[in-house]
Amino acid sequence: MDEGISFLSSLKIxxxxxxxxxxxxxxxxxxxxxxxxxxxxxxxxxxxSPSGDPVAYYIRGALIALRSEDAAKVQINILS
Amino acid sequence: MAKKEFTVAFAGxxxxxxxxVFNNLTGLNQHTGNWTGKTVSNAFxxxxxxxxxxxxxxxxxxxxLLSGSKEEAVARDYLCFENHDLVVAVVDATxxxxxxxxxxQILEITDRVIVCVNLMDEAAKKSISVDINELSKQLGVxxxxxxxxxxxxxxxxxxxxxxxxxxxxxxxxxKITYSEEIENEAEKIYREIRPKCKNDAIxxxxxxxxxxxxxxxxxxxxxxxxxxxxxxxxNKNYKDMIAEKIVKTxxxxxxxxxxxxxxxxxxxxxRIDQILTxxxxxxxxxxxxxxxxxxxxxxxxxxxxxxxxxxxxxxxxSVRNLLLNLGTNESIISLVCDGVLKTTGWVVSVMxxxxxxxxPLFTILExxxxxxxxxxxxxxxxxxxxxxxKQALTMCMGFGCNACGVTGCRIIDSPKERLIAxxxxxxxxxxxxxxxxxxxxxxxxxxSLLFPFSxxxxxxxxxxxxxxxxxMTLAASKLLSSTVLKGKSSSFALELxxxxxxxxxxxxxxSIKDRILFVLWRAVVVAIPAGFIIWILAxxxxxxxxxxxxxxxxxxxxxxxxxxxxxxxxxFILGFPANEIVLPIMLMAYTSNSSLMEYDxxxxxxxxxxxxxxxxxxxxxxxxxxxxxxxxxxxxxxIYKETKSxxxxxxxxxxxxxxxxxxxxxxxxxxxxxxxxx
Numbered sequence: 001m002d003e004g005i006s007f008l009s010s011l012k013i014x015x016x017x018x019x020x021x022x023x024x025x026x027x028x029x030x031x032x033x034x035x036x037x038x039x040x041x042x043x044x045x046x047x048x049s050p051s052g053d054p055v056a057y058y059i060r061g062a063l064i065a066l067r068s069e070d071a072a073k074v075q076i077n078i079l080s
Numbered sequence: 081m082a083k084k085e086f087t088v089a090f091a092g093x094x095x096x097x098x099x100x101v102f103n104n105l106t107g108l109n110q111h112t113g114n115w116t117g118k119t120v121s122n123a124f125x126x127x128x129x130x131x132x133x134x135x136x137x138x139x140x141x142x143x144x145l146l147s148g149s150k151e152e153a154v155a156r157d158y159l160c161f162e163n164h165d166l167v168v169a170v171v172d173a174t175x176x177x178x179x180x181x182x183x184x185q186i187l188e189i190t191d192r193v194i195v196c197v198n199l200m201d202e203a204a205k206k207s208i209s210v211d212i213n214e215l216s217k218q219l220g221v222x223x224x225x226x227x228x229x230x231x232x233x234x235x236x237x238x239x240x241x242x243x244x245x246x247x248x249x250x251x252x253x254x255k256i257t258y259s260e261e262i263e264n265e266a267e268k269i270y271r272e273i274r275p276k277c278k279n280d281a282i283x284x285x286x287x288x289x290x291x292x293x294x295x296x297x298x299x300x301x302x303x304x305x306x307x308x309x310x311x312x313x314x315n316k317n318y319k320d321m322i323a324e325k326i327v328k329t330x331x332x333x334x335x336x337x338x339x340x341x342x343x344x345x346x347x348x349x350x351r352i353d354q355i356l357t358x359x360x361x362x363x364x365x366x367x368x369x370x371x372x373x374x375x376x377x378x379x380x381x382x383x384x385x386x387x388x389x390x391x392x393x394x395x396x397x398s399v400r401n402l403l404l405n406l407g408t409n410e411s412i413i414s415l416v417c418d419g420v421l422k423t424t425g426w427v428v429s430v431m432x433x434x435x436x437x438x439x440p441l442f443t444i445l446e447x448x449x450x451x452x453x454x455x456x457x458x459x460x461x462x463x464x465x466x467x468x469x470k471q472a473l474t475m476c477m478g479f480g481c482n483a484c485g486v487t488g489c490r491i492i493d494s495p496k497e498r499l500i501a502x503x504x505x506x507x508x509x510x511x512x513x514x515x516x517x518x519x520x521x522x523x524x525x526x527x528s529l530l531f532p533f534s535x536x537x538x539x540x541x542x543x544x545x546x547x548x549x550x551x552m553t554l555a556a557s558k559l560l561s562s563t564v565l566k567g568k569s570s571s572f573a574l575e576l577x578x579x580x581x582x583x584x585x586x587x588x589x590x591s592i593k594d595r596i597l598f599v600l601w602r603a604v605v606v607a608i609p610a611g612f613i614i615w616i617l618a619x620x621x622x623x624x625x626x627x628x629x630x631x632x633x634x635x636x637x638x639x640x641x642x643x644x645x646x647x648x649x650x651x652f653i654l655g656f657p658a659n660e661i662v663l664p665i666m667l668m669a670y671t672s673n674s675s676l677m678e679y680d681x682x683x684x685x686x687x688x689x690x691x692x693x694x695x696x697x698x699x700x701x702x703x704x705x706x707x708x709x710x711x712x713x714x715x716x717x718x719i720y721k722e723t724k725s726x727x728x729x730x731x732x733x734x735x736x737x738x739x740x741x742x743x744x745x746x747x748x749x750x751x752x753x754x755x756x757x758x
Contacts, residue, residue, distance in 0.1 A: 032573075033147075034323065039324070047350075047456075049362070050358065054456065054469065056353075060327075061175050061176070070571040
């Protein structure tokens, strides 16, 4: 099950993961926490925009689009 | 004596139907839309219920009070420092977990709260059931279920507002308890600041924020209260622990109160999204949708336009006869009929129909939830331009009204990116500019084609024009972000809200009514004085030539470099108060300079313009300058209000003008070269 730590930006569409931590500071970190990206939250990659970035994720029942560089700040464990 | 007046604040996440609830209670027509950031400042309304008068305050929609965007600060500072008797927290029944985060934060500030679980109809469609009683028990405050769009639950909400205020119904909020360490530290601060706070709850809320040591909150605090506290503990983990605890509590309550009876509840939305945002179809469908809207606008506007112009013709003749019979002075008759009535007639008959068609269609797309998808599709390009992803949203707002677009830029947190979005907003044409664009395109580019090809061709050209505007917005943003407003683009999260069946009938009735009132109002306040001034200018002679002629002749030389003439430039300058009157002023000036001419069809417009020396090059230059010139006075004032800076307001004025003049200069120079060569 556990494939080691990777980042949300590497999650493929349809895949699910569990949040392990955030590599963001200050306001940015707070904003991510407020989205519900706290430890042990399950997140699913749902949609790719036409150019492949941003990607929309299901986070706690809401569909939220994140740019790849922001998604790269979320540490995850991919669920298989 | 019991209190007879109460203040009720409405808070909630963006696009949960908060404004719909608010409008339903107040009877106001605040514009609502299915996307983030519709309410960008506090709106006020009144409600009278059982002989008690309530002032209702609609706070900006936010997901949190703690992550430091400008809107959040507005909502938080209101809840913390202003006087209110009650807060109604509106939440989306289909997305309760995310919404509870905000509700729990509000409950930390006050226990005078009613939670209104809205969009119950949408939840029912998705087989999501919400245990209202359990939710009320968990939160310790009254919970009302509603579907504000159909009015369901509104009378219960009013009754509960009455109960909470007049009858002072008790609440039993379960305060969140944080870790021992946080509680101890917070307690220390609490003891120090309590005497300076309104009540215990606010003192606790402020203590927790001080413990988090949030710089922006500290600024608000010193601005809104006498508390001056320097926190001695600096533990970065406190912030995380507090945020996590609230999210966790929201999750616990959610699990106890909401049941998904169909785990594939969002399958339909996913399918629609796969079509509207996919690599192959996303952008083509976006262009097609816009093209269809333009086509409907162009085709649909013709007939009402002709009726209205016939009506104004009739009014004009009647008034003239009436005044003649009364023996009024001839100059005054001319001033009233040829000046004021004619300009007003043009503004209403040429401008109103396209606006009254385009705007509701655009609103239907908005209602459906499509605008955030446009932002999602286009974000990559905005990222390349070094700007914030939400700028695509504020740009879309600009299609409706640039002043609204500028205010809407508050949804962008980073000051630099916000400035870029504000300065470049006028690069997309607002609703008031569309009719003129349509008129010029139909006259000069597609009039020779037969129906329905002419209108399809017009729509395509208009679409091309809009694509050009978006490209220019990106280019201008890139220019700003790589020179004066340098900086890394900040993080953003764009919510793609669930699709909702647009209430087509309601939207059409409401927004047509709004548009008609709006245009008529503008006609009164702008077109009438403009008609008056133009007539005076055209009929006051100095050295045998009218003032208007002097003015336009003076501009002729300069305008010539840009493929236009003095009248056109004068119209742009005199039309500064509103873009709608630029074309009517041009027509006024032309008709008063030459022989009088009645306008009753678009073809007559063409002959009038060509008779005054318009070539296809003139038309292209006017079109380009119409797209890229200084924003109207309302927008400029709004830019000043938002930026508090003359410098940036000037930048927003000069940048599009410079772009427009440069393009016009290039176009006319190239055209001249060809003509000489040929």
